[in-house]
Amino acid sequence: MYVPEGVTLPYPLQSYFRLNAQGAGQFEHTLIIVEPGADLHFIEGCSAPKYYEANLHAGAVELFVKDHAKLRYSTIENWSKNMFNLNTKRATVGADSIMEWVSGSFGSHVSYLYPTTYLQGAHSSCEFTGITFAGATQDLDTGCKVILNGADTTASVDTKSISKDGGINTFRSSIIVGRHADRARATVSCASLMLDDISRSDTIPAMDVRNGSASVGHEATIGRISDDTILYLMSRGCSESEARTMVVNGFADPVSKELPMEYAIEMNNLIKLEMEGAIG
Amino acid sequence: MRDMLERGTMSDQLLTISGLSAGTEDKPILHDISLSVGAGETHVLMGPNGAGKSTLGHVIMGDPIYQVSSGSITFDGADVTELGPDKRSLAGIFLSYQAPVEVPGVPLYSFLRTICQMRPELKTTARKFRTRVGEIAEQLDINQNFLTRELNVGFSGGEKKKIEMMQLLLLRPKLAILDETDSGLDVDALSIVSRGIEAYRQECDGALLMITHNTRILERLTVDRTHVMVRGNLVAEGPASLIDDIDAHGFARFEEALAQKAEA
Ligand SMILES: Nc1ncnc2c1ncn2[C@@H]1O[C@H](COP(=O)(O)OP(=O)(O)OP(=O)(O)O)[C@@H](O)[C@H]1O
Ligand SMILES: [Mg+2]
Numbered sequence: 001m002y003v004p005e006g007v008t009l010p011y012p013l014q015s016y017f018r019l020n021a022q023g024a025g026q027f028e029h030t031l032i033i034v035e036p037g038a039d040l041h042f043i044e045g046c047s048a049p050k051y052y053e054a055n056l057h058a059g060a061v062e063l064f065v066k067d068h069a070k071l072r073y074s075t076i077e078n079w080s081k082n083m084f085n086l087n088t089k090r091a092t093v094g095a096d097s098i099m100e101w102v103s104g105s106f107g108s109h110v111s112y113l114y115p116t117t118y119l120q121g122a123h124s125s126c127e128f129t130g131i132t133f134a135g136a137t138q139d140l141d142t143g144c145k146v147i148l149n150g151a152d153t154t155a156s157v158d159t160k161s162i163s164k165d166g167g168i169n170t171f172r173s174s175i176i177v178g179r180h181a182d183r184a185r186a187t188v189s190c191a192s193l194m195l196d197d198i199s200r201s202d203t204i205p206a207m208d209v210r211n212g213s214a215s216v217g218h219e220a221t222i223g224r225i226s227d228d229t230i231l232y233l234m235s236r237g238c239s240e241s242e243a244r245t246m247v248v249n250g251f252a253d254p255v256s257k258e259l260p261m262e263y264a265i266e267m268n269n270l271i272k273l274e275m276e277g278a279i280g
Numbered sequence: 281m282r283d284m285l286e287r288g289t290m291s292d293q294l295l296t297i298s299g300l301s302a303g304t305e306d307k308p309i310l311h312d313i314s315l316s317v318g319a320g321e322t323h324v325l326m327g328p329n330g331a332g333k334s335t336l337g338h339v340i341m342g343d344p345i346y347q348v349s350s351g352s353i354t355f356d357g358a359d360v361t362e363l364g365p366d367k368r369s370l371a372g373i374f375l376s377y378q379a380p381v382e383v384p385g386v387p388l389y390s391f392l393r394t395i396c397q398m399r400p401e402l403k404t405t406a407r408k409f410r411t412r413v414g415e416i417a418e419q420l421d422i423n424q425n426f427l428t429r430e431l432n433v434g435f436s437g438g439e440k441k442k443i444e445m446m447q448l449l450l451l452r453p454k455l456a457i458l459d460e461t462d463s464g465l466d467v468d469a470l471s472i473v474s475r476g477i478e479a480y481r482q483e484c485d486g487a488l489l490m491i492t493h494n495t496r497i498l499e500r501l502t503v504d505r506t507h508v509m510v511r512g513n514l515v516a517e518g519p520a521s522l523i524d525d526i527d528a529h530g531f532a533r534f535e536e537a538l539a540q541k542a543e544a
Contacts, residue, residue, distance in 0.1 A: 232381045235341050
């Protein structure tokens with residue numbers, strides 16, 4: 001994918017990966033170059049029917065965002081629950097540019113996914129908004145890595161995880177501030193919602209700050225759905241499962257807000273199905 | 281024959297609580313409560329802090345945190361003692377909470393739409409619904425911007441109470457339990473909310489069980505019965521004039537009467 005200098009795409013460009021062969025591996029490679037002053041929103045959707053044998057998806061995504069450019073890379077992933085999803089995603093960002101990641105991970109048996117952004121030029125920024133939903137048999141090891149090398153660069157990482165029926169969520173963040181990154185700023189916040197006592201959610205932050213004028217912050221919260229909230233919604237007529245789904249969708253709202261309408265609706269439906277335990 | 285007659289008198293009452301004792305797993309709170317509210321009637325429940333008024337409201341609504349150890353709750357001709365709060369809500373019971381919860385990420389407007397659409401009698405087109413919500417917002421002096429905000433999130437105490445009233449007027453329940461809906465309201469908000477309650481009474485012919493410490497909210501209403509609760513017991517029931525009596529003399533004489541009864 002090549003976006004020439006100064007070109008702004010008025011609509012998101014959508015791609016869709018589907019794995020349709022039992023026991024197969026998919027090794028796709030995506031290369032996107034956004035030339036100076038250009039602007040692109042790229043959406044990647046992934047799904048696969050469930051086969052008896054496990055599948056492997058090992059994708060590589062290379063993103064080059066030049067100066068004064070903007071790229072938003074959105075992913076909604078709903079692989080089947082026996083998929084091994086091992087992805088490598090890297091972005092290199094020039095000066096005065098913006099890199100935005102929006103990531104929703106719902107499927108797969110095991111996921112290793114840590115999109116990485118190199119902020120090389122001054123005044124560039126990276127924003128990462130992500131959500132993972134781990135249900136029964138799922139182990140989603142995800143995160144985000146930002147290397148701030150340019151002066152006055154900023155990174156903002158905001159993730160949510162939902163764990164249910166023994167699902168495991170691990171969130172790893174890594175913020176590295178280089179020696180020359182004067183006044184670089186980074187914030188990482190991670191909110192986890194546990195839907196029962198048998199699931200698991202871990203947050204593992206790492207920071208490596210080599211510039212005295214930089215500021216880096218990290219915040220993690222873990223919560224449950226309170227009985228009071230369920231009572232409130234039920235006393236307005238919602239069944240218990242409708243009430244829980246409503247709360248989880250509300251929790252995911254900051255992420256779905258970042259998606260185009262159709263994808264936001266799709267994500268809400270995925271949450272509803274996961275809450276009902278209907279996807280196998 | 282006798283059975284039929286009894287059922288006849290029962291059905292005059294919208295809500296009948298008989299011999300109800302309830303509490304948390306390790307703490308009894310309500311003792312042998314009996315109380316009836318007829319359709320369209322306005323009842324007031326008063327009592328000192330910690331008496332169990334909110335608990336009674338929650339037990340009527342079906343809050344699973346409380347266990348009913350004996351007695352029953354009948355609503356609109358059906359025993360609801362074992363029903364969950366959702367079923368009771370759909371049957372026509374509404375509770376306005378003393379402290380409404382905040383639900384992040386759920387926009388107020390879509391929440392209102394959802395809770396109305398799930399009721400066959402309230403199902404309507406998007407346009408008619410929008411109009412109705414607009415009318416109620418105006419009636420309650422609720423800023424239209426609130427409709428796109430997250431349910432109760434960051435709303436002030438008084439604003440939350442107005443949002444409760446808004447749900448009351450939209451859902452048109454047969455019985456509304458208002459747990460200190462008046463507390464935390466400024467003078468203007470108080471008169472707006474009491475006009476809202478009046479509207480509910482007239483438009484829906486709704487019954488009210490008002491829990492309050494303040495007689496101001498009652499000024500516009502015709503109160504049919506007043507109940508007094510002390511330490512989990514209903515100790516007195518009387519006409520509207522009982523409210524003025526409490527206003528003037530407090531709960532001391534009821535506390536004493538209960539203490540004497542306990543001794544005897
Ligand atoms: N979930 C609970 N767990 C433990 N104790 C409770 C619980 N709910 C109520 N109680 C106790 O039961 C008693 C009655 O409480 P309740 O909230 O019903 O009082 P109230 O009459 O509404 O008081 P107020 O006028 O202050 O609102 C109090 O002592 C309270 O601490
Ligand atoms: Mg109370």
